[in-house]
Amino acid sequence: MRKTQFSVLAAAAVFGTISLASCNKETESQPSQLEQTQDAKAELAYPNQTGQAKQGEFSGQPITYQEINGDKVYEGDILLTTEQVAASEGQNRPGSxxxxxxxxxxxxxxxxxxxxxxxxxxxxxxxxxxxxxxxxxxxxxxxxxxxxxxxxxxxxxxxxxxxxxxxxxxxxxxxxxxxxxxxxxxxxxxxxxxxxxxxxxxxxxxxxxxxxxxxxxxxxxxxxxxxxxxxxxxxxxxxxxxxxxxxxxxxxxxxxxxxxxxxxxxxxxxxxxxxxxxxxxx
Ligand SMILES: [Zn+2]
Missing domain, CATH: 3.40.390.10 (Collagenase (Catalytic Domain))
Structure with missing residues (x-):
């Protein structure tokens, strides 16, 4: 279930980017390079901040995420709950x-x-x-x-x-x-x-x-x-x-x-x- 939710999130993020890009091409007044840079920058949970890189596990797969201001940030703007991420430092979920x-x-x-x-x-x-x-x-x-x-x-x-x-x-x-x-x-x-x-x-x-x-x-x-x-x-x-x-x-x-x-x-x-x-x- 979590995997599905995550895939939907990830797909939405990717798809959103693609549709925005194609949308820009169709419009006559294209955004300036500066605006485009700012668009991408806006898609961050904490712009201009980098947290501590941590190893964790998500849906049975190892991942690296950033811990910033107590949030677990994955791929820039995806927030994962503590329950979703079992951090490596002794909090891993039981598995098989x-x-x-x-x-x-x-x-x-x-x-x-x-x-x-x-x-x-x-x-x-x-x-x-x-x-x-x-x-x-x-x-x-x-x-x-x-x-x-x-x-x-x-x-x-x-x-x-x-x-x-x-x-x-x-x-x-x-x-x-x-x-x-x-x-x-x-x-x-x-x-x-x-x-x-x-x-x-x-x-x-x-x-x-x-x-x-x-x-x-x-x-x-x-x-x-x-x-x-x-x-x-x-x-x-x-x-x-x-x-x-x-x-x-x-x-x-x-x-x-x-x-x-x-x-x-x-x-x-x-x-x-x-x-x-x-x-x-x-
Ligand atoms: Zn047996």
């Missing part, structure tokens, strides 16, 4: 981590549900949740060659992103609607939040407490061989984030916050960070 390749074209995921899968409402409810909270659309597959089949599995699992051809989301009987939302997140290209490249800024990984064979679930995605982007800052409330005791071999935490404290796992629905990451990707 997404794979660079393997995006679903036009944000459409084609899918089938295996007839043998019990409790199919887990799938339809998870899809409804994604559709209510993201620009991604899910359409029953007819003849499309790239699609997801939801089927019975030994656990809950998915590929990361669109891999081409038929791919599966596997759901054991213990996989809930929340787990299904999580697995769909993987299929859309989301990594586990604790595998972000910048995760060491936010968490400690306690390798000695991880069950043997599951260390890979805590490896940064770049070290797993994936290209990706860390959007915003690590979101402890992400549906893609493990809890402090996930895959613990001994009851001790596998992940803590930097101050050593533990946190809960969330598998109810998409967090603000999950939505913002997917908005940036799709």
């Amino acid at each position: 981590a997404g794979r660079t390749s393997g995006r679903w074209p036009s944000a459409i995921v084609y899918y089938t549900i295996d007839a043998a899968l019990p409790s199919q409402n887990r799938v339809t409810d998870a899809i409804a949740h994604w559709q209510a909270n993201s620009p991604v659309r899910f359409i029953k597959r007819t003849t499309q060659s790239n699609y997801v089949t939801f089927r019975v599995g030994s656990g809950c699992s998915s590929n990361i992103g669109m891999i081409g051809g038929r791919q599966y989301i596997n759901l054991a009987s213990g996989c809930t609607t929340g787990n299904t939302i999580h697995e769909i997140g993987h299929a859309l290209g989301l990594f586990h939040e604790q595998t972000r490249n910048d995760r060491d800024t936010y968490v400690n990984i306690l390798t000695q407490n991880i069950q043997a064979g599951y260390e890979g679930n805590f490896t940064k995605y770049s070290a797993q061989g994936y290209g990706g982007t860390d959007y915003g800052v690590l979101d402890f409330g992400s549906i893609m984030m493990y809890g402090s005791f996930s895959f613990s071999s001994n009851g001790q935490p596998t992940i803590t916050k930097k101050d050593g404290s533990t946190f809960n796992i969330q598998r109810t629905g998409l967090s603000a960070g999950d939505k913002s990451g997917i908005d940036a990707m799709y």
